[in-house]
Amino acid sequence: MPKDIENRDDIVLLVDNFYANVMTSPTIGYFFSDVVRVDWSVHLPKMYAFWETMLFDKRTYTQAPYMPHYDVNEIQPLTEVEFNEWLTLFHESVDEYFVGKVAEKAKLKAISVAKVMMRKIHNLENFEFENFKNMK
Ligand code: HEM
Numbered sequence: 001m002p003k004d005i006e007n008r009d010d011i012v013l014l015v016d017n018f019y020a021n022v023m024t025s026p027t028i029g030y031f032f033s034d035v036v037r038v039d040w041s042v043h044l045p046k047m048y049a050f051w052e053t054m055l056f057d058k059r060t061y062t063q064a065p066y067m068p069h070y071d072v073n074e075i076q077p078l079t080e081v082e083f084n085e086w087l088t089l090f091h092e093s094v095d096e097y098f099v100g101k102v103a104e105k106a107k108l109k110a111i112s113v114a115k116v117m118m119r120k121i122h123n124l125e126n127f128e129f130e131n132f133k134n135m136k
Pocket residue numbers: 028031032036038039043046047050063064065068069072078082083086109110111113114117
């Protein structure tokens with residue numbers, strides 16, 4: 001019986017499942033294994049904190065998420081194609097395990113953070129993801 005995202009354990013389940021799928025994605029998996037050799041023992045706790053902060057106002061993540069992506073983009077461009085894949089996989093992981101208000105909030109937050117990343121990285125005044133435009 002699907003339930004909403006309610007606590008840190010739920011976030012751990014969501015984030016772990018999401019990155020397991022990211023790693024097998026031909027479109028973005030190599031960003032984490034080759035472009036940057038991500039140290040998962042550092043990255044995963046950061047992502048748990050990030051989502052805790054986004055969804056539960058917990059303030060456990062106090063960095064700016066944008067900076068590392070400028071550096072990634074310098075090595076290998078982060079375009080709409082890669083962001084679309086990231087968002088699709090994230091939404092799939094949310095929908096696989098959860099249903100409810102917080103689950104919807106997670107999907108919308110992911111879109112809005114990705115949108116700001118695209119704008120900042122590529123210096124765009126405005127940018128919308130065509131594939132996710134109708135999500136309100
Ligand atoms: C194509 C899309 C994306 C790719 C390929 C990507 C890749 C990466 C990589 C490789 C890192 C690790 C950087 C490092 O350790 O030096 C990272 C960090 C991070 N990413 Fe992404 N990312 C993407 C989109 C997003 C989106 C949409 C979000 C949020 C909704 C996000 C949130 C974060 C956060 C919070 C960190 C940790 C930053 C820190 O060190 O404080 N990423 N990402």
